[in-house]
Amino acid sequence: MSSRRAIGRTSSLCDLEKMSPAAALPTLPINPNVLVWARERMGLSVEEAAEKVPVKVERLMAWEANDASPTINQARKLAKIYARPFLEFFAADVPTVADVALVPDYRLHRDAPTPKDEAARSEIQGWAETQRLNVLDLLEMLGDEPQTLPLALASNIDVPTEQAAERAREAIGFTVQEQIDIPASDKRLIPDRLRARMSDTGILVLKRAEIKKLGIRGMCLFSEPLPIIVYGNEAPGAQAFTLAHELGHVAIQSSGVSGPAATGSKVQRVEDWCNRFASDFLIPKSILADIWPRPERKMPEISDEQLNEVARRFGVSPHAMLVRLVSLNYVEADFYWRIKRPQFLRDEADYTAPPMRSAYYGSRYKNSLGNFYTGLVLEAWGTGAISGHNAAEFLGIKNIRHLSDIRERFPR
Numbered sequence: 001m002s003s004r005r006a007i008g009r010t011s012s013l014c015d016l017e018k019m020s021p022a023a024a025l026p027t028l029p030i031n032p033n034v035l036v037w038a039r040e041r042m043g044l045s046v047e048e049a050a051e052k053v054p055v056k057v058e059r060l061m062a063w064e065a066n067d068a069s070p071t072i073n074q075a076r077k078l079a080k081i082y083a084r085p086f087l088e089f090f091a092a093d094v095p096t097v098a099d100v101a102l103v104p105d106y107r108l109h110r111d112a113p114t115p116k117d118e119a120a121r122s123e124i125q126g127w128a129e130t131q132r133l134n135v136l137d138l139l140e141m142l143g144d145e146p147q148t149l150p151l152a153l154a155s156n157i158d159v160p161t162e163q164a165a166e167r168a169r170e171a172i173g174f175t176v177q178e179q180i181d182i183p184a185s186d187k188r189l190i191p192d193r194l195r196a197r198m199s200d201t202g203i204l205v206l207k208r209a210e211i212k213k214l215g216i217r218g219m220c221l222f223s224e225p226l227p228i229i230v231y232g233n234e235a236p237g238a239q240a241f242t243l244a245h246e247l248g249h250v251a252i253q254s255s256g257v258s259g260p261a262a263t264g265s266k267v268q269r270v271e272d273w274c275n276r277f278a279s280d281f282l283i284p285k286s287i288l289a290d291i292w293p294r295p296e297r298k299m300p301e302i303s304d305e306q307l308n309e310v311a312r313r314f315g316v317s318p319h320a321m322l323v324r325l326v327s328l329n330y331v332e333a334d335f336y337w338r339i340k341r342p343q344f345l346r347d348e349a350d351y352t353a354p355p356m357r358s359a360y361y362g363s364r365y366k367n368s369l370g371n372f373y374t375g376l377v378l379e380a381w382g383t384g385a386i387s388g389h390n391a392a393e394f395l396g397i398k399n400i401r402h403l404s405d406i407r408e409r410f411p412r
Contacts, residue, residue, distance in 0.1 A: 030075060030089045032066040037094045038082035039064075042126065043119055052081045076393075083126025085133050086393065121216070124208055128221055128228045131373060132204055134394055135226060138376040141385040146225035147202035155251040157273040165280035168251055172197040176287050179315060187315035191231075191239035198243070199372040202226060203250060205243070207368050209233040218242040220249035220256050235351050237317035241278050248277035283314050283324045294330055301335045319344040369395065371410075378407050 039049050050060040053074060062068040070078065079086040088095060139146055153171040155164040169175060174197045182190065195205045204226050211219070211232040221228040229246040231239060249256045254270055292310055302325065304318070311321035322340055325331045374395065381391035381403070392400045 028069040028072070028075065028090075030063070030069055031091055031094075032064050033094050034089050034091055035078065036064050038078070038084045038088075042082050042122055044081075049078075049081065053077055083123050083130055085130050085137070087137075088133070121214055124211060124214075124216075124219070124230065125221065127208070128204075128206055128219070128230050131206055131369065132221075132223070132226050132228055135204060135373060135376060138380050138385075138394070141380055142376070142383070148225055149202050149227070149250070153201070153251050154253070157252055157270060161248075161273060161276040162280045162285065164248075164251055165277050165284070168247060168277075168281060172201045172247075176284055179282070180287065180313065182315060184312055187312060188236040190315040191236055191243055194240060194243045194247075195370060198229065198247060199370060203229055203247075204373065205229045205231070205370055206373075207231055207233075207370070218246045220246040220254070222250060222253050222255045224253075234348070235317060237311065237315060237320065238348065238351075240282060240316055241320045244278035244281045245274045247281070248274035251277070279320070279324050279327065282316050283321065285328060288314075288324070288328070292330075294328065298329050299331045301339070302331050319348070374406070374410065378410055382407075 039046070042049075044052075046060055046064075047057055050057045053060065055074070059068070063070050069075075075089055076086055079089065084095075136146060150171040152167045155167065172194075174194060178193075179190065182193075198205050202225060206228065208230055209232055211217075211230065212234070217232065217234065217238075219228075219230040221230075227250050229243065229250070231242045231246065233239075234242060246256075249270075252270070252273070254274075256271065256274070288310075291313060302322070307318050307322055307325075310325075311318045314321065319340075322331065322336055322344075326333050326336050377386075377391050377394045380386045380394075381388060386394070388400050388403055391403055392398070395403075395406070397403065397406075
């Protein structure tokens with residue numbers, strides 16, 4: 001159950017927002033069972049949660065026993081700690097949000113350590129699921145329905161990836177010719193184009209820079225409607241591959257997180273399919289052959305200059321391109337495994353995204369949440385469906401004065 005049910009238990013979003021801690025009701029109509037569920041879902045003990053608020057353990061236990069209630073500020077703090085929508089605490093029943101078993105992926109980092117901080121990974125997943133619930137709430141307030149995924153996108157791991165990738169391109173409206181025709185100076189924008197087309201297709205695409213610290217490249221949380229893709233701050237070419245890989249997960253209705261996996265498992269079969277799908281999607285064999293016909297004999301090696309040139313034509317990383325060239329028998333595999341792969345992994349581990357030098361404050365929020373999400377919030381605010389304070393909460397903005405700045409600079 002999403003926070004949409006909670007809205008019905010209050011007079012209105014705006015009425016709830018206008019309540020100040022001083023003017024709060026003696027007991028907020030918070031469902032204590034939801035408090036317990038949200039805390040346990042984050043894997044937190046009562047003591048750990050109380051320390052984060054911070055309040056005494058006895059006080060938190062009283063909230064969960066319905067013997068007392070938190071202030072609005074305390075409830076908002078709990079919502080942030082538990083990575084749940086604030087209004088969800090007012091739901092009549094415990095939400096029915098399925099726990100997603102996040103499968104690892106070994107697209108590029110076979111040697112990367114498995115993320116040990118499960119709480120951090122759970123927080124990212126909880127945050128992503130919260131944004132999805134927010135979108136569904138906003139659509140309902142605006143009288144709209146979430147877009148259903150195109151049937152052409154649906155596939156399974158028994159379908160050849162070349163065929164699945166071609167259908168996926170048609171489904172999201174991103175042609176090979178468009179990709180190739182993008183000027184070299186703008187190839188870095190391919191991830192933004194992919195994100196926009198996926199969003200138009202009914203996929204919520206979010207960005208969290210810190211997932212790289214967990215050894216994670218990307219994440220797919222499949223649900224219908226509105227599956228979620230989360231990706232991070234890699235180099236643009238690597239971002240494109242991550243997005244294509246996660247699109248493969250959406251195509252086969254499979255949740256997954258990028259990282260290492262045990263060989264020989266069912267996980268490996270799914271992830272290998274998504275890897276091949278991403279390669280076929282971004283570097284179609286026939287187009288590559290038109291640009292660079294396959295040599296009669298495999299090349300023992302390829303120069304960095306030649307590799308970088310062909311990678312730039314497709315807007316992908318040299319790593320992804322060399323893997324593709326090896327798989328299509330352009331280049332000897334030994335050159336990749338023995339010489340280039342260690343270098344690629346070092347470069348990727350050392351990569352730091354350039355600092356954002358945007359002209360306005362709201363860019364980082366829009367960059368994380370995307371134009372689709374941000375546009376819904378601004379539309380709901382503009383039509384009076386939500387208050388300015390609600391809009392700031394949906395966007396995660398602490399200072400409401402920045403809302404107008406975001407609205408003025410948002411593309412129309």
